[in-house]
Structures are given as C-alpha cells and as structure tokens.
Amino acid sequence: MNRFIVLTCFILATGGHLAAQNVIARQGRVAFFSYTPVENIKAENNQVLSIVDLSDGRIAVSMLMNAFVFEKALMREHFNESYVESDIYPEATFEGTIVDFDPLEGERTRIIEGDFTMRGVTKALEIKAKINKIDGNYVLSGSFEAMVEDYEIKIPPLLAGNIAKVISVDFRFEYEPYKE
Template sequence: MNKLNIVLAFLFFVQTSMAQDKYFTKEGYVSFFSHTIVEDIKADNQQVLSIVDTTTGDIAIQLLMRSFQFKKALMQEHFNENYVESYKYPKATFKGVILNLNELVEGDFETEIKGILLVHGREKEVSTMVKVTKKNEMLILTGHFMVEVADFDIKIPSIVANNIAKTIEVSFELKHKPYKQ
C-alpha cells in the first residue's frame, strides 16, 4: 500500500506539470558504501522512484530506506532499527535541478545536479556532477557523492564507531523511460 502511495504521488507530480518532456523510473538504483580499516559496508536499493522534466531540469527522487539490501541480515536490521530508524523515517528524498538539461541531445555529457537531500528527517543541500546519457529514448543519470553521517543526525554507538565511516559514498544509476500521459 505504501509503495502505491509513492507511485501515485509521483504520477500526480508528472500530470500536474506543464512540461512535455518527462522521464520516469521506478527501478532506479542507489547504493551506499562505508569504508573503514575494520570493515567495508555496502547496501543496494533497486526500488528507487525518479522523475525528470527535461524542459526545466527538475528532478525528484524517492526511496524506501527498508529497501536497502545488505550482505549480512544483522547489518540490515541494525541499519533500519538503530541508525536510520526507518520505522520513524521510512523515506529518503531528493528534490533538485539538473543544470543544462534543456540542451539534451543523443549521447553523453556531464553536468551538475543540485538540490535538497532529506534523510532521517534532516535536510542537506547537495551538489555533485552527474553523467547524463540520452540513448534510444532513455535518459540515464549516473554519479556519486559523499555525505557526512553527522549531517543527518544519525547516531553511531561508540562500540561500533570504528566499523562505520563518518563519510559515506552514495552512488546512483537511474534509467528513465519517457513518461506517456
């Protein structure tokens, strides 16, 4: 039911927009990676919703925190219950703009993406480079950026402080298809 609400919210956003060139995916990919001397931690989420309006460059991304998959079930449990508190903060969102997207042509180019990342009930302005690929009517966005755990008020217990990096790398690949109204 919750996933249905998310999809409906994104579809509402698309339909109320005046732009004609919209791209959508509900199978985007986001991962995060924490590296320390003690341990590497990686989690993948392949249920990421994203909408792009190529006439304005506007982008909206949403994912469920519980959809992150870890190699170890215990890590996944600790992530959801102790760190991001996904029962209390179930979603992460990004709302922003992709610069120079109005000049979109077939092929690849790099540009900047800026916006507000909301995780764990805290907002942070994020800016990073993104590779934009327009190929066979698909719009693919790939990139990565670093986030500070402390910026999102995520508490790391001292007993595992050496196991979890203070700075986490977030990577994404969003393969959008044209949205047909």
C-alpha cells in the same frame, strides 16, 4: 504509498502535462559503501523511483530505506532499526535541478543542485552526474559523499570505529518516457 505521494505532487507541480515532457525511472539503483578497519559495509537498493522534467531539468527521487539489501541480515537490521530508523523515517528524497540541462544533447556531464532529505533532515547537495541519451531514453549516473553526522545518525561510542564518518553513495537511473 509515500512514493506515490511524491510522484503525485510532482505531477501536480508540472501542471498535469507530465507524459509529454517527462521521463521516469521506476527501478533506479542507489548503492552505498562504508570502509572501516573492522568491516566494509555495502548495500544496494534497486527500488528507487525518479522522474525528470525534460522542459526544465527538474528532478525528483524517492527511495524506501528498508529496501536496501546487505550482505548480512544483521547489518540490515542495525541499519533500519538503529541508524536510519526506517520505521520512523521510511524514505529518503531528493528534489533538485540539472544545471544547464538540454534534452537534445548526447553524452555530457552536468551538476545537479538540490535538497536531499533523510531521517527528516534536509541538506543542500551539489552532485556531478553523467547523462547519456540513448535511443530517446536517458541514463543518469553519478556519485556523492554523505557525512553521517549531517543527517543526525547517532553512532554509539563503542561502535564509532566500526562505522565510517563519510559514506560513498552511487546512483544509476535508466529513464523512459512517462506514460499514464
């Protein structure tokens, strides 16, 4: 439902002529990794929605937090209930612009500037990303680091050694032309 709302807002903001100027990734991938001396924590979400306006490089991303898959069920439970509180904050979003985006170029590296919102906290991010144009479709991939404390994630002192302070986040979106 929330992903639908974000996409609808983006369509309205583009003036309704979305199909001719935009590409969409309906099953983008976002993964994170946290190294600790006790146990590495990694999870992957393959249900991430993203759309790019080819006319100006604007990008929007929406992901459901409870769609992350972990190696262990207990990790997923702790992640959703104790850390990101996905029942209260069900999704994370990113809205920004690909700097100097040219939809006609082939492979290139660009900076994406925008705002990432998780747990109701919004932080400005600058992300280095690789863009490939293959047969009229686009692939966008990259990585960034997120500080746990920036998003007001509370870690009990007893578990502080088990959770990294910095989380590595990787993403990959395969876009195709948007069709209504």
